[in-house]
Amino acid sequence: MKIQVGGLSEGVHAYNFRITPAELGLPSEFPDGVDITATLEKTSRQLLLRASVATTVEVPCDRCVALIREPLGSGYQMHYVWEETEAERIDPSEVQVMPPGQTVIDLADDVRQTLLLAFPLKNVCREECRGLCFRCGKNLNEGACDCKETLVDGRWDKLKELQNNNSKQAG
Ligand SMILES: [Zn+2]
Ligand SMILES: [Zn+2]
Numbered sequence: 001m002k003i004q005v006g007g008l009s010e011g012v013h014a015y016n017f018r019i020t021p022a023e024l025g026l027p028s029e030f031p032d033g034v035d036i037t038a039t040l041e042k043t044s045r046q047l048l049l050r051a052s053v054a055t056t057v058e059v060p061c062d063r064c065v066a067l068i069r070e071p072l073g074s075g076y077q078m079h080y081v082w083e084e085t086e087a088e089r090i091d092p093s094e095v096q097v098m099p100p101g102q103t104v105i106d107l108a109d110d111v112r113q114t115l116l117l118a119f120p121l122k123n124v125c126r127e128e129c130r131g132l133c134f135r136c137g138k139n140l141n142e143g144a145c146d147c148k149e150t151l152v153d154g155r156w157d158k159l160k161e162l163q164n165n166n167s168k169q170a171g
Contacts, residue, residue: 001017001024001036001106002104002105002106003015003104004104005047005080005105006104008040008042008047010044011042012039012040013040013042014037014038015036015038015040017034017036017038018034018036019033019036019108019111020033021033021055023108024112026116029057029058030055030056030058031056031058032055034111035053036051037052037054038107045081045082046080047080047081047098047105048078049077049078049105050075050077051075051107051114052073052075053073053111053114053115054071054072055071055073056069056071057069057070057072059120061123061124061125061129062124063129063130063131063132064129064131064132064140064141065132066125070120070123072119072120073118074114074115074117074118075114076094076110076114078094078110079094080095080096080105081098084097129141133145
């Protein structure tokens with residue numbers, strides 16, 4: 001995912017890449033290709049790259065651990081400058097100084113970092129997911145389990161006990 005910048009004319013240039021997650025060194029949570037849409041604006045002082053990245057993530061639901069796939073999109077910008085003094089004026093996370101004679105910029109590290117930062121920390125397959133029973137591990141989306149029954153029954157026993165006591169006292 002390299003852009004040849006040697007001899008590039010001033011102005012805005014557009015690029016599209018599609019790259020495999022393996023080529024980017026992404027973990028298995030990224031099963032699909034990554035689409036990168038970028039513009040590179042060249043002026044006499046810098047190259048300004050603006051990139052949008054889009055792909056898919058596959059993660060387990062936090063509640064029921066079923067695998068879910070969801071789209072993931074993010075973006076970043078990067079200034080490539082030739083002079084250190086030029087770099088000092090820019091947010092350090094958004095600037096790289098190009099060594100003299102460098103004619104290629106490689107987007108791979110920045111794209112990988114952007115995707116890892118955008119990785120979702122909370123994932124549920126659907127809002128109403130009932131999750132797994134904390135006792136027997138049954139997926140409660142597929143129906144209630146037996147331990148839930150006994151819990152409910154236990155509560156009724158307590159109530160009956162109270163009612164009995166009350167009636168004894170009343171009598
Ligand atoms: Zn779920
Ligand atoms: Zn259970």
